[in-house]
Amino acid sequence: MRELPVHLAAFDSGFFRRMFYEDTRNDDRCHHFNRSFQLLLNLEMGSKSVVDMIEASSQVHYSGFHMNGDMNGVEPVALQETTSASPDIQRQPFVIGVAGGAASGKTSVCDLIIQQLHDQRVVLVNQDSFYHSLTEEELARVHEYNFDHPDAFDTDLLLSCMEKLRQGQAVDIPKYDFKTYKSTVSRRVNPSDVILLEGILLFHDPRVRALMNMKIFVDTDADVRLARRIKRDTSQNDREIGTVLDQYSKFVKPAFDDFILPTKKYADIIIPRGGDNHVAIDLIVQHICTKLGQHDLCKIYPNLYVIQSTFQIRGMHTLIRDAQTTKHDFVFYSDRLIRLVVEHGLGHLPFTEMQVVTPTGSVYSGVDFCKRLCGVSVIRSGESMENALRACCKGIKIGKILIHREGDNGQQLVYEKLPNDISERHVLLLDPILGTGNSAVQAINLLISKGVPEGNIIFLTLISAPQGVHVVCKKFPRLKIVTSEIENGLNEEFRVIPGMGEFGDRYFGTDDD
Ligand SMILES: Nc1ncnc2c1ncn2[C@@H]1O[C@H](COP(=O)(O)OP(=O)(O)O)[C@@H](O)[C@H]1O
Ligand SMILES: Nc1ccn([C@@H]2O[C@H](COP(=O)(O)O)[C@@H](O)[C@H]2O)c(=O)n1
Ligand SMILES: [Mg+2]
Numbered sequence: 001m002r003e004l005p006v007h008l009a010a011f012d013s014g015f016f017r018r019m020f021y022e023d024t025r026n027d028d029r030c031h032h033f034n035r036s037f038q039l040l041l042n043l044e045m046g047s048k049s050v051v052d053m054i055e056a057s058s059q060v061h062y063s064g065f066h067m068n069g070d071m072n073g074v075e076p077v078a079l080q081e082t083t084s085a086s087p088d089i090q091r092q093p094f095v096i097g098v099a100g101g102a103a104s105g106k107t108s109v110c111d112l113i114i115q116q117l118h119d120q121r122v123v124l125v126n127q128d129s130f131y132h133s134l135t136e137e138e139l140a141r142v143h144e145y146n147f148d149h150p151d152a153f154d155t156d157l158l159l160s161c162m163e164k165l166r167q168g169q170a171v172d173i174p175k176y177d178f179k180t181y182k183s184t185v186s187r188r189v190n191p192s193d194v195i196l197l198e199g200i201l202l203f204h205d206p207r208v209r210a211l212m213n214m215k216i217f218v219d220t221d222a223d224v225r226l227a228r229r230i231k232r233d234t235s236q237n238d239r240e241i242g243t244v245l246d247q248y249s250k251f252v253k254p255a256f257d258d259f260i261l262p263t264k265k266y267a268d269i270i271i272p273r274g275g276d277n278h279v280a281i282d283l284i285v286q287h288i289c290t291k292l293g294q295h296d297l298c299k300i301y302p303n304l305y306v307i308q309s310t311f312q313i314r315g316m317h318t319l320i321r322d323a324q325t326t327k328h329d330f331v332f333y334s335d336r337l338i339r340l341v342v343e344h345g346l347g348h349l350p351f352t353e354m355q356v357v358t359p360t361g362s363v364y365s366g367v368d369f370c371k372r373l374c375g376v377s378v379i380r381s382g383e384s385m386e387n388a389l390r391a392c393c394k395g396i397k398i399g400k401i402l403i404h405r406e407g408d409n410g411q412q413l414v415y416e417k418l419p420n421d422i423s424e425r426h427v428l429l430l431d432p433i434l435g436t437g438n439s440a441v442q443a444i445n446l447l448i449s450k451g452v453p454e455g456n457i458i459f460l461t462l463i464s465a466p467q468g469v470h471v472v473c474k475k476f477p478r479l480k481i482v483t484s485e486i487e488n489g490l491n492e493e494f495r496v497i498p499g500m501g502e503f504g505d506r507y508f509g510t511d512d513d
Helices: 050-058 087-091 106-116 136-140 155-166 222-235 241-266 278-300 311-321 327-346 381-392 438-449 466-475 503-508
Strands: 020-025 028-033 094-100 122-126 171-177 182-189 194-198 214-219 269-272 304-306 352-357 363-368 373-379 398-406 410-417 426-430 457-464 480-486
Touching: 094 106, 094 241, 094 278, 106 122, 106 194, 106 214, 106 278, 122 155, 155 171, 155 194, 214 241, 214 278, 222 241, 269 278, 278 304, 278 466, 311 327, 311 480, 327 381, 327 426, 327 457, 327 480, 327 503, 373 381, 373 438, 381 398, 381 426, 381 503, 398 438, 410 438, 426 438, 438 457, 438 466, 457 466, 466 480
Parallel strands: 094 194, 094 214, 122 194, 214 269, 304 480, 373 398, 373 426, 426 457, 457 480
Antiparallel strands: 020 028, 028 122, 171 182, 352 363, 398 410
């Protein structure tokens, strides 16, 4: 069994609460939602609709910087964005494939996931809907038809329906009738944030597998599957028990062994006992919520860039968040993560095209880095990011800002030392934690008051609370935030949750007794 994703932190699903209604027909369940859903924000945002927020942020959407005059007449162009905030990626729904033997409990598992994802727009698509309708000739010899073979499904139709849903279009999906062996009508399925795709042979075709962000295999004992099948086919589908058993031994069992079981290896998560396995379902739901939390913020704010997560990055986060991690390891892994954030941040700077001659005498068409740069660290934690910036940008000037926390909400600027020509530079603002956003707003306001154009500021941070993201992105839509993870939220003391404690104390070793 492949390993479960390690980061399964809980997400405060109440944060984005959507009004919806549910439409349940036959075995296909479609969860539609009222488009005029509300986004309830607490803390400093007050109560704002998502429409307000999208309007505020959509006025400015830069894919790169466009400066005139300070690059020797050469118009800078944007670097390719490499983070999860690229618009195409943002709009894509989170697709979960659920495969497993017939009557293993796939639909039941999907139902439980849908119930728990009550705040999200979710749609369930069954592979059963894409069964080919039988011809009259096939109907006459139905007992010789193999419904468990990959050819029994219209996979091209499934792929085209999924493609439309992924592009945000509504689609008509056939309704298959197990009694007549035909699809006559269809049902309209609206685009949504999560698509659950369920069926016995979903992992068989590599094109279908490629659609999935997460693959789950429901692993239920063969006897249990057979018992449930007999019960289901005799009661719901009006079949004789002898026919059910014949079909099982002739087609269902061999197809399970030949086509379904071999696809178990593609699963990210294998659930024993199906819907009875509440622990596995809780973990899956938490993971989806974490993913959706990040997707949602990136959808609302095009100026937020969350680094694409990998197991390396999650592993580093796991270490620096662990309260038991030694200072030495905390510094080592924080430094690695900081370096990644800094490199991503630099990727958002403008560049000029440049050609060089290689030792082979050939011409290489490349780019020249932006040179009018400076860093500004927010004392004290931000200073931990200076080394990474210096390592990437030789001789870079670094200014400092000290903001004193007064009570929970008040933040006072008490010290600043910035380069005199800062208004002519692109500024990389350094602070590893974005919490309420109050310090960040103070720091950014100072930079703007010194003449730095908002669009020339890139705020680099290791972790960001959604509340801080809302505050900063809404107030400064031209600024870019680059972060490595979005947190669940803030606690009553305005500390980031799950967070990593006092970053400055852990990094500089001042948390010792
Ligand atoms: N954990 C369970 N305990 C008892 N019955 C179950 C359980 N899970 C599913 N079933 C029943 O078994 C049958 C098949 O389950 P279903 O979820 O439809 O499986 P699948 O979608 O894999 O064919 C259904 O009648 C369902 O009610
Ligand atoms: N007309 C049909 C079509 C399919 N089957 C059987 O259904 C099983 C797949 O459905 P699940 O919900 O259990 O995944 C599969 O084993 C087919 O044999 C059928 O009996 N009649
Ligand atoms: Mg099913």
